[in-house]
Amino acid sequence: MFESFITSTLTVALAEIGDKTQLLSLVLAARFRNKWGIIAGILLATLLNHGVSAWLGSWLSQFLQSETGTWLVGASFILLAAWLLIPDKDDDVDNRLDRYGAFLVATVLFFLAEIGDKTQIATVLLGAQFESVFWVTMGTTLGMLLANVPVVLAGDYLMKRIPLTLTRTLAALAFAIVGVLHILG
Template structure:
């Protein structure tokens, strides 16, 4: 147990705020949490397992410089792929879930090759009584640290537009990738001409991805506006039908003299926001309308507002209709804000 606690504590402290946690935060904007944690666990297990079981052989026969260069190239690729926004349905998500796990696992496995975390695991294994407990401790530490990063990423994802999060992921992966590539002795040995050609290639790929990314943002924005207009029309028709069912067949609706006629006038845009006031509403005829039917209509409006929260502040028609419905349901004074 001592081997587990020591390994867990050292890895947790070493990776808190390090690139591993930031990578987890970036992945949290793209994949499900369960897939990320599973990928982190697999990647860390393979990475630390190699360090503990075959660390000395790895250093002797496989140059870490080569592995670091491969990791850098993959990070740049992940960064470029981050510049993409698409509307995937649930079936597409199911198809891609194993790809997400493999991507995260490979990223963490290669990203930690030759890093201080792997070297720490290797050092701990030389003095551990039970190497398997050391392995469990290091993997657990990586998963817990990543969980903190995922939590932060998920919270940010609720408040920051998706395209900004994608840009953040792009920057993070590109920084790590470019650092690994251009600090590699293999690249440095190729000379300045090769380095500038490599920089130019990466720059051209980045510009190309940004062009596609911008086009996707515009297309999705237009698509979202069209869908919003379509949904609003559909909800208004449903609400109008519900209001029609509230009507008891009196004549005063023709002159908007009762609450039902008033709601009809609101939806038909025969009134402007500035013409609304509580005194006028209190003068309206409010017969014994069915409160259950009014609740059904109010729920429809809540559904629309849940789908488009910003509409609660801007769509005065639906807000006003819902306030009138509350008057029918509660039979009390209504106040417009």
């Protein structure tokens, strides 16, 4: 339980630095005054998206119990580590949604932005590794909040001071270590 929660929190928090959803946080913070509405939207979207992702990973784990499955999950973490080294770019956000308010816009855009994102795939893999939907979901959600709440609250100030290359490298290293440890059992 503790290992799944801590590993999920740390890997997603590191992976999220410089990710497109963190850039989305910055855009939303610049467009809306209601910072707590944005944060609540990030929380809800992440709980929904990562809850389904952790469940999918946990369900898939039944097919990955063999030695081949162990290698597949471990190799997937290592491939994800390599993917983390590729910087994300900011997607354009449609301003027509602004009339729905910070909470709804943040919820919808975050949920959609997470589909197929590195942190969603990481959540599936963590769910498969730990077979704990609740603790993986709680950990990945906390990791998302740790990376995005400061951006919402302090925005541009923080983004100019965080060394993204170093952070991406540390995140990639963390995922590679998790992959190797999974393979070694």
